[in-house]
Amino acid sequence: MFIYPHAYRKLKRGPQVILPKDIGIILAYSGIDKNSVCVDAGTGSGWLALTLGRFCKHVYSYDIRDDFLALAERNRQIWNLDNVTFKNNDVTKKIDESDVDLVVLDLPSSEKALKNAKAALRENGCVVGYLPHVEQVKKYVEKLDSLRFADVHTVEVIVRDFLVRKEGTRPTNTGLWHTAYLVFARKPQQQFSADKN
Numbered sequence: 319m320f321i322y323p324h325a326y327r328k329l330k331r332g333p334q335v336i337l338p339k340d341i342g343i344i345l346a347y348s349g350i351d352k353n354s355v356c357v358d359a360g361t362g363s364g365w366l367a368l369t370l371g372r373f374c375k376h377v378y379s380y381d382i383r384d385d386f387l388a389l390a391e392r393n394r395q396i397w398n399l400d401n402v403t404f405k406n407n408d409v410t411k412k413i414d415e416s417d418v419d420l421v422v423l424d425l426p427s428s429e430k431a432l433k434n435a436k437a438a439l440r441e442n443g444c445v446v447g448y449l450p451h452v453e454q455v456k457k458y459v460e461k462l463d464s465l466r467f468a469d470v471h472t473v474e475v476i477v478r479d480f481l482v483r484k485e486g487t488r489p490t491n492t493g494l495w496h497t498a499y500l501v502f503a504r505k506p507q508q509q510f511s512a513d514k515n
């Protein structure tokens with residue numbers, strides 16, 4: 319089964335990674351480009367952070383574990399990227415950057431980092447939650463709503479593999495089905511009061 323392109327086979331894996339099938343939709347739906355600055359948490363094996371680094375201007379990637387940051391740093395060197403900065407910091411407490419275009423949260427309790435994500439984002443910037451369970455999605459969306467994020471949109475990416483053979487072409491019996499739900503949202507533009515007093 320094809321799960322990732324050859325370049326990823328060189329990278330080490332520690333904690334569960336975000337796979338290219340889900341990274342693809344993050345790149346497409348967030349609208350980032352080569353001028354974008356992104357924040358990623360947690361770093362884990364660095365797969366998402368490093369892929370973002372191939373497409374945007376700079377990535378700041380946070381984790382609370384030095385061993386995972388060291389693993390991600392080794393992966394950074396394998397891909398020879400100089401626009402990805404790893405930081406040891408708890409994003410539920412603080413995100414240093416401001417005016418960023420994208421924040422991606424892949425944490426056990428991502429909703430706890432949403433307030434800081436909102437403060438770090440520019441207006442119309444995008445936050446993406448990567449959430450394996452439906453219960454997490456519910457909690458996360460409630461938090462997005464209470465913080466008045468806009469354009470909340472939840473998706474799951476299902477890739478259907480096909481067998482193409484002389485004896486018959488059909489979908490495979492098995493495949494990579496569920497990985498996580500992805501919740502996209504936008505930081506709304508500031509509303510100014512019409513009341514001049």
Ligand SMILES: C[S@@+](CC[C@H](N)C(=O)[O-])C[C@H]1O[C@@H](n2cnc3c(N)ncnc32)[C@H](O)[C@@H]1O
Binds near residue numbers: 336362380381386425
């Ligand atoms: C599933 S891994 C992330 C995998 C990563 N997205 C990738 O593609 O390789 C989750 C990571 O979040 C980190 N983490 C958990 N809570 C955190 C927090 N409050 N702030 C920063 N990182 C955190 C964990 O140490 C772990 O490495």
